[in-house]
Amino acid sequence: MDEAEVSTTVVVVTWRGAAHITACLDALAAQNRPHRTLVVDNASDDGTASLLAGHEVLRLPRNAGYAGALAEALSVVDTPFMAWLNDDAMPAPDWLSTLEDALVTTPEAAAMGSLMELPDGTPQSLGVRLTADGHGSDLTEPAQDVFGFCGGAVLLRTDTLREIGGVPADFFCYYEDTDTAWRLRLSGWDIRQAPGARVVHHHGASTKPGSPLFHRWNERNRLLMLLRCAPARVALRELVKFAILTAVLPFRGEPAPPNFRLFLRCHVLTEVVTRLPAALRARQCITARAVLGRGEVWDAWAAG
Template structure:
């Protein structure tokens, strides 16, 4: 896409991002490809709104009344996006000037791809993500090596075809945070789309500026959303097996003399996860049926092709 008319809307989701939102907007203002910038402010109360208003690029801003998380904010943004392409970008990410051009050109060259993921690098230069793989037990896991095609994209910095995203049901707002990207990629694959990678689309990412990756809440969202994603997207036998395994481990934890110290091995957290999954089960099963209606590929075929690779 080389015309002056923007082909992409870059959506930046922020929550209490005053410390880093300016750097993100500066990086977007330096992009070599024209675009529309849409900032979704999740009811920040730390001066973020003032930083956005003061920025020279004058992005469009939608300020939400409550914090809806990354997933909720992206779902809201999709209602206000009419460009052919929609970029997802964390507020603590600063893409290099050619980032958007690399992503757009990759999708132009791969008409069967509905999404393309970036190369995210941490402040010390370590590669955080070049895409997402699907593990043998249904976790989404960041890749760190360059490859042409990946199972899923990292939601911290990616570009999607807007109509394809809408056609598969959009973004799972109820996830709040984490796994909304892997769930979306899975539904795109079930609908017959590919997910590409663009190693030259580099992004410098602070990572965890808004949430603590090791916190109790982080683990609760991760565990819950993984199980919900499996119910929505995976073969029924896989989803059932992983839920049962999660429940059995939870039941046996109090009997163990020693246990891992990570928060996701706390019995109380795991019981909350199971309770939330149970409460959301009727809606999630309806989501599963909706996904089946747009699927052109078998759930088992996707699982066999990608799980554990």
């Protein structure tokens, strides 16, 4: 394969992925568009490493999470485009070519999202919308416009990703995609979907949706994203609301759902406060790069 023909590095992040990564890599090998595949191994200890022989692998000394691994990969990507792909996802043979062609013909866009489906054909994500309380919510019906993309299968312009500050490595897992989309929007870029770029996703093969860690990362990273990207009034409102709801939990009689358990939410608040200085420094950097106001982006995309 002529290196000059390669426009995309597909980054596959894995952690203890022995049960599913082979199917992902086989699907990438069947792509009808030349590309570079880079597997970032988050210090797997389940035999994953032995399955990666013959592949280009960046082995990390510790588990840096999805966000941390993507940030490490970005430092070595030398192609115009960088694709993010979950290790439990199997793209159709024309997935990458569809994304590349769509992004090349849409110069105003910095990211092109995929159609992610569950194994039974149920749509998992056709893009991400921004809710009125600052959540990133997967769209399961086609929409003309999307705020962001699902980071499990997306194509981005590499230089643009670097220019907006890269991937928020400290997020570890979850909301790194919506945070990235927000920073792209603030920098004046558009984000589009390519519904023909189909990926079958075995959702939760690496992480467990609904687990305490899942809720902790989701709640923490949403608040950190708002502190970094949202209008100050929105970030402060959501942080105060989260703290007040946490404070009244001991006085509620009914059983609390997992994301409303006192210990978990106290842990989230502690982590947010600890990371607040770094989040505010990042906010300053994001402001310096922005060409649109935070309120302008919020008013355009936050669902009322």
